[in-house]
Amino acid sequence: MKNIIFGLVATLLMMGSAYAQSPNERVHVLQKRNYSVKNKTEVSFFGGLSVDDTFTQHYAGTITVDYHLDEAFAIEAMWMTSKIPFVNGDKQGDGYTGDGIRWGMGYTDALENLRSAQLSPSNADLAMIGNFVGLNVQFSPIYGKFSFFNMGLIHTDFYVTAGGGLASTEYQRPDDVWVDTGVYFMGDFCLGLRIFLERWFALRLDVRDFVFAARVENATQTGFDTKIRSTLYVMFGVSLLFGGEDPVQIWSPY
Amino acid sequence: MIKSVGAMGFVLAMLLGWSAQGQVAGTSAQLNQAVEAYNSNDLAGAAKLFYEIKMGDTQAANRAQAEYYLAQSLFKMGMYQSALAFFNAVFVAGPAHPYYLKGAEGLIKVAQALRDDTLIPSQINKYYNSQEFARMDPLVLSSINFYVGMLLYRQEKYGESMAFLAAVDAKSRVYAKGLFLQAIIHIRLGTRYNMARDETRSQAEYDQAIKLFNNVIGLSGFKEDQAQKAMATYDNILRLWQLCTLNLARAYYGKGDYEKAVMYYSRIPKFSQDWADALFEMGWAFFLREEYGKALGSLHTLHSPRFGSLFTPEAWILKSTVYFHVCLYEEAKAAIAYFQGNYEKFLPELKNLVESSLPNEKYASLLLKDSLDANDPMAVVPPTIRSSILTSPRVENFRHFLRSLEAEGLAIPQVSEWKGSRLLQELAGVVSMQRNLLLRTAGGFVKANLINRYQTILGFVGHSKMVQLEITTRERELVKAELPIQAQLRGRLEPRPNVPDETFNYWSFKQEYWQDELGFFEYTVRDACPANP
Numbered sequence: 001m002k003n004i005i006f007g008l009v010a011t012l013l014m015m016g017s018a019y020a021q022s023p024n025e026r027v028h029v030l031q032k033r034n035y036s037v038k039n040k041t042e043v044s045f046f047g048g049l050s051v052d053d054t055f056t057q058h059y060a061g062t063i064t065v066d067y068h069l070d071e072a073f074a075i076e077a078m079w080m081t082s083k084i085p086f087v088n089g090d091k092q093g094d095g096y097t098g099d100g101i102r103w104g105m106g107y108t109d110a111l112e113n114l115r116s117a118q119l120s121p122s123n124a125d126l127a128m129i130g131n132f133v134g135l136n137v138q139f140s141p142i143y144g145k146f147s148f149f150n151m152g153l154i155h156t157d158f159y160v161t162a163g164g165g166l167a168s169t170e171y172q173r174p175d176d177v178w179v180d181t182g183v184y185f186m187g188d189f190c191l192g193l194r195i196f197l198e199r200w201f202a203l204r205l206d207v208r209d210f211v212f213a214a215r216v217e218n219a220t221q222t223g224f225d226t227k228i229r230s231t232l233y234v235m236f237g238v239s240l241l242f243g244g245e246d247p248v249q250i251w252s253p254y
Numbered sequence: 255m256i257k258s259v260g261a262m263g264f265v266l267a268m269l270l271g272w273s274a275q276g277q278v279a280g281t282s283a284q285l286n287q288a289v290e291a292y293n294s295n296d297l298a299g300a301a302k303l304f305y306e307i308k309m310g311d312t313q314a315a316n317r318a319q320a321e322y323y324l325a326q327s328l329f330k331m332g333m334y335q336s337a338l339a340f341f342n343a344v345f346v347a348g349p350a351h352p353y354y355l356k357g358a359e360g361l362i363k364v365a366q367a368l369r370d371d372t373l374i375p376s377q378i379n380k381y382y383n384s385q386e387f388a389r390m391d392p393l394v395l396s397s398i399n400f401y402v403g404m405l406l407y408r409q410e411k412y413g414e415s416m417a418f419l420a421a422v423d424a425k426s427r428v429y430a431k432g433l434f435l436q437a438i439i440h441i442r443l444g445t446r447y448n449m450a451r452d453e454t455r456s457q458a459e460y461d462q463a464i465k466l467f468n469n470v471i472g473l474s475g476f477k478e479d480q481a482q483k484a485m486a487t488y489d490n491i492l493r494l495w496q497l498c499t500l501n502l503a504r505a506y507y508g509k510g511d512y513e514k515a516v517m518y519y520s521r522i523p524k525f526s527q528d529w530a531d532a533l534f535e536m537g538w539a540f541f542l543r544e545e546y547g548k549a550l551g552s553l554h555t556l557h558s559p560r561f562g563s564l565f566t567p568e569a570w571i572l573k574s575t576v577y578f579h580v581c582l583y584e585e586a587k588a589a590i591a592y593f594q595g596n597y598e599k600f601l602p603e604l605k606n607l608v609e610s611s612l613p614n615e616k617y618a619s620l621l622l623k624d625s626l627d628a629n630d631p632m633a634v635v636p637p638t639i640r641s642s643i644l645t646s647p648r649v650e651n652f653r654h655f656l657r658s659l660e661a662e663g664l665a666i667p668q669v670s671e672w673k674g675s676r677l678l679q680e681l682a683g684v685v686s687m688q689r690n691l692l693l694r695t696a697g698g699f700v701k702a703n704l705i706n707r708y709q710t711i712l713g714f715v716g717h718s719k720m721v722q723l724e725i726t727t728r729e730r731e732l733v734k735a736e737l738p739i740q741a742q743l744r745g746r747l748e749p750r751p752n753v754p755d756e757t758f759n760y761w762s763f764k765q766e767y768w769q770d771e772l773g774f775f776e777y778t779v780r781d782a783c784p785a786n787p
Binding site for chain 2: 022023024025026027028029030031032033034036038070071072143145147153245
């Protein structure tokens with residue numbers, strides 16, 4: 001895709017040929033991709049935050065490793081974390097909030113406001129994602145370029161990612177005790193943009209939604225509630241790309 | 255006193271890097287003083303003293319020694335043209351001069367400093383003495399042989415040129431250049447035999463050229479570390495590697511192996527200085543392979559705004575020829591019309607210029623001045639023609655030479671030690687004379703190029719008329735056969751080309767030139783040729 005919006009703005013486009021094209025011919029561009037990803041391994045490091053929950057706020061660090069089967073498909077393994085793994089929340093009672101462990105998990109002011117009104121949301125709404133390990137399939141049907149105010153071209157690809165994995169979630173009861181809900185399946189779906197700066201280096205922007213069935217104690221602690229929760233993250237990352245097709249050595253003998 | 259002068263002479267010899275054998279320092283007090291000044295880096299003072307010795311000493315040996323060190327002093331002061339005059343005097347004096355070989359070496363140093371590949375090599379060639387030169391440092395001799403070889407190559411004395419170039423030592427910095435130039439000579443000979451229809455000799459010359467080009471590329475060892483070493487060892491080898499690639503393409507083109515020619519043309523980096531040549535020549539190669547869409551695609555890049563001011567008359571003739579071959583006569587006529595409107599129209603102006611009685615130096619302003627006054631005779635040269643002349647690598651050498659002369663002309667009167675001296679007068683005269691000579695040489699270069707452009711366009715006018723004539727004939731035949739003149743009614747447009755593999759992107763061209771797409775164009779054309787035209 002040549003991005004039309006930027007393309008129109010940019011004056012890089014050298015409009016107008018000295019020689020008009022006739023109806024008896026068509027001009028095509030068959031261009032070798034500047035940024036081929038085929039057979040490349042991509043390691044990405046993201047920082048992200050959740051953007052749509054009323055009561056919870058996540059900050060997450062994420063590492064993904066993608067293997068690009070071809071220009072369009074990749075398999076992706078990911079680990080996302082907001083909490084130091086393998087530390088159980090329910091052992092941290094007596095008012096201890098576990099800030100050092102749960103470095104990226106917290107509640108919003110909305111929860112405080114609600115509680116000050118002697119109200120309480122469902123525990124399921126308070127469940128937060130501590131760690132997630134997943135496997136995804138990535139599909140990149142769109143490869144494009146932007147011209148940015150005649151300063152140069154930016155090559156990008158857009159992708160969708162879908163998959164799932166195992167997540168651990170936790171929530172904090174009104175009595176401040178953290179409850180670990182255990183490990184269970186979580187699905188994720190993502191729309192993303194990859195901006196290539198070098199053949200080995202790219203920036204990524206992911207909008208990633210995690211869907212899970214939060215199974216928590218009910219308000220009276222006499223049973224369990226299950227609620228489908230979805231948490232949307234916006235993530236910014238950098239990618240390092242290894243392997244793949246060597247760039248064509250045009251003339252250089254080495 | 256004699257002892258101390260001898261010691262001073264030894265120090266001088268060491269500083270200059272020449273062996274002590276056969277060198278006896280001057281014995282006069284003035285020579286002693288001059289040497290002392292030279293050693294203490296008082297070069298202006300030394301030059302003045304050496305000049306006085308050269309002009310007035312009664313002993314010939316002293317005069318000879320002073321002459322050489324005068325040149326050396328001036329060279330060290332960066333007054334290359336002045337140094338050249340005295341190195342030249344030493345050199346043309348012949349083997350009888352004790353510093354004859356050093357004089358030749360000095361000339362080469364000046365040639366390198368001034369980037370002069372014409373005047374000094376010509377002088378060396380004139381007084382070349384193979385017996386005496388055999389005693390010279392092989393690396394210095396290699397430089398001399400290269401310069402002389404290049405001069406003879408320009409004079410189209412290929413046999414003699416090859417002899418000099420083949421004598422360049424493999425350890426010399428100009429070794430790769432020597433190999434390259436030999437290969438170019440083989441290409442020229444291959445073309446010459448080809449035109450004489452001597453297929454066997456033509457092929458042999460091209461094969462030899464290919465071997466030599468590969469030898470130059472092979473100096474890289476095809477490994478980065480060895481390539482880096484080669485870059486440190488040989489002059490300008492990075493540029494030579496690219497030129498070898500371009501010329502490998504030409505050699506295969508000459509042999510008729512268009513597939514390999516296209517392969518090497520494609521290796522020329524985009525936007526490099528050779529890219530336009532590669533695109534144009536690749537267009538011919540595609541045409542000869544009957545890959546008309548690709549031929550037009552190459553020309554499409556060449557005719558993009560990127561190359562807006564490029565002098566490419568032949569490209570329009572090629573374009574019209576391609577269209578003619580696919581029976582798109584209107585398009586062929588449009589390409590010819592473009593040629594006529596943008597090149598043929600220059601002919602009257604060019605004719606006036608090349609046939610005028612202007613002295614050569616009047617032409618030099620085109621090359622040496624960045625902007626031309628309206629009353630300058632070169633101001634009428636069309637910008638396309640001017641820029642085509644200015645792209646020659648020799649232009650920068652001329653400019654460098656002129657800048658150097660002008661700087662030297664200004665510096666000479668500023669040397670306080672020389673005020674009112676005969677030396678100052680002589681050097682000012684030397685620089686002024688050399689500047690005039692350079693203007694004549696540069697002007698001659700411009701005039702030769704204008705003649706070349708004039709003849710090139712004139713030649714293609716003939717081609718364009720032939721194509722026009724053929725088109726008229728074909729159109730008559732269409733009418734006779736009661737076939738439509740309009741190509742749209744005679745055939746179908748070919749589908750878009752296949753994408754080779756997923757690492758390629760397909761974009762359709764919508765009259766927008768994206769810089770990164772240049773070089774990737776391909777046409778599909780209507781198959782408008784009737785079964786029996």
